[in-house]
Amino acid sequence: MHLAQRFREFALREARGNSPLYHRRALDIAADPDILALIAQLPSDKQQPNLILAAARIHGANAVPYTEFREQVAVGWAAIAATAMARRTQTNEAGRAATLLPVLASLPGPLSLIEAGASAGLCLYPDRFSYRYGDIALDPVDGPSQVVLTCATTGAVPIPSRLPQVVHRAGLDLNPLDASDSADRDWLSALIWPGQDERQARLRAACAIAAADPPTLVAGDLNDKISELVRAAPRDSTVVVFHSAVLTYLPPSARAEFRATVRGLPCHWISQEGTGVLPWLAGTLPERDWPSARLVSALDEVALAYAAPHGQSLDWFGVG
Template identity: 35%
Template sequence: MTATIMSDDHRERVRRAFVAPGEFTTSPLYRALSRTVADEEALLDLAASGRSGQYPTFLFFGAVHHLLLTGPQDPLGAYFPSVVGPDAEALPAEEAGPALVAFCARYEAELRALVADRLVQTNQVQRSLGLRFGLAAMAEEIAATSDRPVHLVEVGASAGLNLRFDRYGYRLGGRSFGDAASPVQLEAELLGDGVLPDLDALPALASVQGVDLSPVDVRAPEDREWLKALVWPENHDQRLLLTAALDVVAGDPPPILRGDAIDVLPGLAASLPPGEPRVVYHSATRMHVPAHRLAAFDAAIAGLGESGPLWWLSVEDAPHPDPRPDPSRGGAALRLRGPDGSSRDLAVVEGHLRWLETLPTR
């Protein structure tokens, strides 16, 4: 393989990401292959060649998966449940390392191009549940502030799947919400003793708008295949759900601005009618922002509130401090910052919104 010059610090950061990849909770294959990458300098070199801020494990395995799903057959595919199909048994994950090394040697140029050009992007339509829950939780507060409909902005919108949250059905805590006839039905386990808001009592929307570094065209086969490649190989049901959501959104794609949120949001803020309420949502987006740009990213989002009341909803970090009696489940905070600048955690959620734990109202 062709070597790329990189700093020792950068290489070590990438290596650490593969040494303990706690994010792959539902992918034994990626956990096993991560150890191979951590031990192979040539694979680390490939994984480290992405854009600044991109999480190397997601990006590298997304590129490998994409080639396996769209390219010629390769022996590595026999270890991927997504390649062999749900009705066949993949080869043992623990034995896949040598096949990965050989695959990366054969397709180095293609992998390097994908890692350098593509981004890790939202493909978890299940995260629409976090947006809907948040909107329901803030509905009364918004109504008390303004009688105008809300302008919804998603940062890191990818294909705009979350922005079409109103086209899906939901099931949570034995109750159904949303569109019962939709081909996209999202179900999550409900935990906790907090109050579940009425997910059908939502503020009216005046507009929806996405922002993304590299928007995904839901009507372009190559873009759709990239999002599917970002689904972990074992998650067959999620892949089917993503395909259904892409089909729904392709019928009416939401507008998505191309560009860095830091650069794009000031202009978007200026275009919103003064005084009208706005909600910004981002999920697993801030984690991909380079550390030296985080303050500017946060300031750009806060700037949406300079000309009108802003509710800032996010799914990014673990709650701190964790208010739950038993925090061993882990999870991220569904966090809401209101127009007065105060923040509160509405719930704790699994990163892909497979479960949601409500919190007592303070």
């Protein structure tokens, strides 16, 4: 995809309706040949709009209007580019637990959770969060959590009556982040879009939960390490490998390899990826009326629902 179109797509399909500033800013960048020329110096996988915008924020390029922002980017480009090269779009959105929960809770417990592309592992704590699905409230056994996830639903969502028991939490990432490390927390904060104060508060609360009871996080490639993590999980538990908006960053051959690997392991597999990322699901998806980005939630290669990227809604079309 042409770089300008990449920023336009981000503006129209992801930022619009979620962050007015990023919506406008991405459109402005798409129409700015000088800033696009700077970004084009980076490898293609480092030209992601969210990565560039987060790196700019880390280095103080936050001005409004755009004329001042573009000057900040031009002056600080060396540092911005260095951060973009060193970091990844490891948006660790705990809100996605709200769209994962109905699937997780359908499995027999206790659960061992293994997240591919875990970042700081914040989605490994679905049993430590509170949930609000319309007028249905779910809380941990020891009372309401500091992390409260609100999720709008349509369809016959199988909302559980209680949260699952999780006895093992492990994650895998090329560059795992540490919820107790201030620099890693700053980067996670920069990845949250301007105007989304609720997500910032949720991030801080989820980081506190993870820092107090750290998961096992392993550095490595998904296809090299996932078998090792599955086999290390407690044998008297139901092992679940899951991921959200992760395989989109792999080439199709690596996605196919991951599919073959996971399906050969003694575990369940929950995927939440964009509608075109896992082509073997494409023919099973119903038509949808909205233009904004959606993830497809699937269990063991059976598509069940459309999920909003940050867990804010779940549109169920599978068997309840």
